[in-house]
Amino acid sequence: xxxxxxxxxxxxxxxxxxxxxxxxxxxxxxxxLLGPSGGGKSTLLRIIAGLETADSGTISINGNDAxxxxxxxxxxxxxxxxxxxxxxxxxxxxxxxxxxxxxxxKAEVAARVDELLKLVHLGQFAHRLPSQLSGGQRQRMALARxxxxxxxxxxxxxxxxxxxxxxxxxxxxxxxxxxxxxHVTTVFVTHxxxxxxxxxxxxxxxxxxxxxxxxxxxxxxxxxxxxxxxxFLGEVTTLNGRLVRPHDVEVATSPRPEALTGTVSRVLxxxxxxxxxxxxxxxxxxxxxxxxxxxSLGLESGVxxxxxxxxxxTTVPVEPTTTVG
Amino acid sequence: MTSIELGRPAKIRRSxxxxxxxxxxxxxxxxMLWFSLLVLIPLTAVMVTAVDGGWDTFWxxxxxxxxxxxxxxxxxxxxxxxxxxxxxGPIIAWVLVRDRFPGKAVLEILIDIPFALPTIVAGLVLLSxxxxxxxxxxxxxxxxxxxxxxxxxxxxxxxxxxxxxxxxELDRDxxxxxxxxxxxxxxxxxxxxxxxxxxAIAAGAALSFARGVSEYGSLVLLSGNLPNKTEVTxxxxxxxxxxxxxxxxxxxxxxxxxxxxVVIVVLDIIQRRVARRG
Numbered sequence: 001x002x003x004x005x006x007x008x009x010x011x012x013x014x015x016x017x018x019x020x021x022x023x024x025x026x027x028x029x030x031x032x033l034l035g036p037s038g039g040g041k042s043t044l045l046r047i048i049a050g051l052e053t054a055d056s057g058t059i060s061i062n063g064n065d066a067x068x069x070x071x072x073x074x075x076x077x078x079x080x081x082x083x084x085x086x087x088x089x090x091x092x093x094x095x096x097x098x099x100x101x102x103x104x105x106k107a108e109v110a111a112r113v114d115e116l117l118k119l120v121h122l123g124q125f126a127h128r129l130p131s132q133l134s135g136g137q138r139q140r141m142a143l144a145r146x147x148x149x150x151x152x153x154x155x156x157x158x159x160x161x162x163x164x165x166x167x168x169x170x171x172x173x174x175x176x177x178x179x180x181x182x183h184v185t186t187v188f189v190t191h192x193x194x195x196x197x198x199x200x201x202x203x204x205x206x207x208x209x210x211x212x213x214x215x216x217x218x219x220x221x222x223x224x225x226x227x228x229x230x231x232f233l234g235e236v237t238t239l240n241g242r243l244v245r246p247h248d249v250e251v252a253t254s255p256r257p258e259a260l261t262g263t264v265s266r267v268l269x270x271x272x273x274x275x276x277x278x279x280x281x282x283x284x285x286x287x288x289x290x291x292x293x294x295x296s297l298g299l300e301s302g303v304x305x306x307x308x309x310x311x312x313x314t315t316v317p318v319e320p321t322t323t324v325g
Numbered sequence: 326m327t328s329i330e331l332g333r334p335a336k337i338r339r340s341x342x343x344x345x346x347x348x349x350x351x352x353x354x355x356x357m358l359w360f361s362l363l364v365l366i367p368l369t370a371v372m373v374t375a376v377d378g379g380w381d382t383f384w385x386x387x388x389x390x391x392x393x394x395x396x397x398x399x400x401x402x403x404x405x406x407x408x409x410x411x412x413x414g415p416i417i418a419w420v421l422v423r424d425r426f427p428g429k430a431v432l433e434i435l436i437d438i439p440f441a442l443p444t445i446v447a448g449l450v451l452l453s454x455x456x457x458x459x460x461x462x463x464x465x466x467x468x469x470x471x472x473x474x475x476x477x478x479x480x481x482x483x484x485x486x487x488x489x490x491x492x493x494e495l496d497r498d499x500x501x502x503x504x505x506x507x508x509x510x511x512x513x514x515x516x517x518x519x520x521x522x523x524x525a526i527a528a529g530a531a532l533s534f535a536r537g538v539s540e541y542g543s544l545v546l547l548s549g550n551l552p553n554k555t556e557v558t559x560x561x562x563x564x565x566x567x568x569x570x571x572x573x574x575x576x577x578x579x580x581x582x583x584x585x586x587v588v589i590v591v592l593d594i595i596q597r598r599v600a601r602r603g
Contacts, residue, residue: 051501071504084502088520097516098506142502149506 002027003048003153003185008057010043010209017043019209021057025153025187025202030179032200033189036232040209041189042157048187049155050074062152077146077184081158083138085130091141092117092126098149116144119178136167140174147182156188160195172199193233197221205229222314230316237286239307241318246275246288248313252306253297259306260285267300278305368582374575386576394553395561396577398472400584402557403537406476410533411526414484421485422492436486439479444542447478452546467549472557475544476537483536484529491525520599527596531589538581 003025010018017040025031033041046052048059050071058067066074086094092113099109117123120140122133130138139159146154159175160168176199179186190196196203197217205212205220205228213225224230227243236243240260252259262280269275274294278285285307289297299305309315345353376383386392421433439447455465455474465471495518503513541559548555558577565574 049505051505071501072507072509074505075507076505078502078505080498080502082496082498084496084498086499086503086517097503097508101507101512145502145506 002062003187004058004060005044005048006058006060008044008047008054008059010040010047010052010054016209018047018054021206021209021211023204023211023214025185025204027185028183029201030176030186030188030199031202031204032196033187033204033206034193034196034200034232035191035206035212037191039207041191041206044206045155045157045187045189048153049076049078051078075149075152077149077151077154079139079142079146079154079156079159081161083130083135083142083162085138085142087130090127090129091122091133094130094141095144095148097145102149112148116148119147119181120144134167135163136171139163139171143178147184151184154184154186156186158189158191161190168195175199197233205232207232224314224316227316227319230314235286235288238283238318239285239309239315240282242309242315243318244309244313244315246286248310248315249285249287250308250310251276251278251287251289251297251299252308253303254306256306256308259308261304261306264299264301264303264305267294269294274299278307280307371575371578371582374571375579377575378572382572383576383579386570386573387580389573391552391556392558392561392573392577395556395558396580396584398469398556399538399558399581402469402472402476403534404588406473406480406537407530407534409477410480410484411530413481414529414533415488415522415526417485418488418492422489436482439481444479444540445546447543448475448546451475451478451543455547466547467551467555469548469555471547471549472544472555475547476540479540479543480533480536483533484526487525487529487532488522491522495521523596523599527592531592534588534592535585538585 003023005021005023005025008018008021010016021040021044023044033044035041043052047054048061050066050069050073054067058065060066061074061076086097089097095113095116096109099112104112113126114123117126120143122137122141122144125133125137125141130141133141143156143159156175160171163171172195175188188199197220200217202214202216203220204214207228213220213229215223220229221233224233230236230243235246237246237249238244239249255261260280260282262278262285264276265279265284266277267274269291272291274289274291276287276289276294276299278287287307289299297305387396417436421429421436442450451471451474452466453459454461455463455471457464457466465474499517500513503517508516539559540557541563544557545560548557550556550560558581562574562577565571565577
């Protein structure tokens with residue numbers, strides 16, 4: 001049940017939200033749409049759901065053209081950042097909503113609601129009102145409600161964006177496990193690269209309305225297509241005209257061939273990690289290493305060091321037009 | 326230990342019954358005094374006057390054919406107008422909140438005119454439009470529709486203005502969630518939007534009914550105040566007082582008071598039912 005997005009364009013007034021977007025989202029997988037805020041990823045998700053219409057281009061779900069289909073007929077489950085609960089209905093009624101609309105027999109609805117509430121660990125909250133639940137619980141209820149209608153695809157728009165860091169991490173792990181159980185084709189939008197790298201099978205990086213790269217988390221991290229992807233997926237620093245990750249910069253205290261020399265200007269310790277800024281002729285270079293390693297090198301301000309790329313490091317040549325770095 | 330544990334539930338129960346501190350107690354006192362002076366004492370005085378002359382006088386006043394006709398006309402018209410408002414009010418509010426069109430700002434202001442206009446001016450306006458030399462050819466002077474139209478005019482803003490802020494507060498993503506679950510526009514309105522609006526509609530309806538029952542200024546010119554035909558209770562009360570029949574006036578007032586109370590309570594019950602059912 002793959003989703004095919006072909007040649008989609010969308011403008012809001014003068015603002016180009018999506019520009020000639022072509023993506024295939026594979027069946028049964030958990031795909032992340034990753035990118036900075038305002039980059040068009042939510043718009044793409046809403047177009048797939050039918051909540052927004054593309055100016056041009058087509059959407060097909062499971063081989064059927066859905067471009068002109070209203071949201072009601074697409075059979076997609078949608079989960080919103082701010083939960084979008086039906087405030088006046090109990091948790092059980094919220095989950096039952098889609099089934100009741102489809103006029104399923106009462107006994108079947110009750111059984112399915114029961115099963116879903118257990119799946120999202122809300123079994124004992126069936127008769128509560130949403131206002132009596134925490135944010136994380138509300139979002140799990142919203143997920144159960146979306147899953148109730150057995151959607152062809154499940155779409156989540158920044159599902160954990162409104163939650164605090166701890167709950168967010170819990171729900172993220174839980175979503176991964178849930179997906180392994182339910183196996184419905186799932187697409188979620190996030191601007192948090194860690195979330196995408198940790199949860200997704202496949203990541204679509206979207207920036208300024210365009211798809212920058214599509215691939216597995218490893219592919220994106222190890223073989224970024226350009227400066228933007230390299231910069232968005234993790235920290236970068238510039239060494240010898242190439243973008244490189246700070247932990248891939250090797251620091252030596254004696255001269256080495258082809259190494260760039262400089263002076264340590266700042267050392268900052270964050271827990272087990274030490275970040276050292278080295279001032280060279282070509283500008284500042286940031287390096288990251290473990291506390292133990294820094295101690296063995298005797299790294300402190302004013303020390304002269306020689307910097308080189310670690311063997312097998314991921315690097316990308318600096319493109320003059322980008323501002324990433 | 327045991328005594329402490331036993332003591333605790335009692336404390337909780339007490340705090341559930343009342344949350345008054347000395348300061349909030351003073352606040353309550355002032356509120357009650359204000360409320361008593363303005364509302365409770367005058368209302369009691371009316372009730373006392375109504376039954377002053379004994380039950381027979383009261384009953385005679387209320388069952389007097391002309392008075393009974395006036396009460397019937399007033400209550401039925403107020404109910405009818407309120408029903409119309411229950412349908413029209415949310416529609417107007419919806420248009421004002423959800424649609425964008427030229428002249429919207431003007432319409433926003435026009436809605437409040439029935440609030441702002443002195444009622445006798447409203448009466449003049451209605452008379453010039455629906456009077457004997459009506460420019461649109463509708464003459465309802467001295468007929469019952471005159472009362473209906475006057476009530477409609479003055480009660481128009483109530484439900485609109487109650488529903489509008491609630492509608493503005495409604496999250497659009499809730500409607501989108503309903504749509505993605507397969508609900509048609511109508512189902513979404515009936516099962517998701519309407520339950521959220523019901524308390525506001527009920528409150529507006531109660532105000533609209535109360536205003537209708539009490540209306541005087543806007544209809545006296547147009548309705549002609551014909552006994553047994555277009556005479557409403559407020560006019561009837563005034564004529565009773567002019568004829569020095571204080572007890573009779575108070576009796577009618579008492580009946581209206583009871584009817585208004587009943588309507589407000591019934592609307593509140595309906596509102597709770599609908600809001601809970603979803």
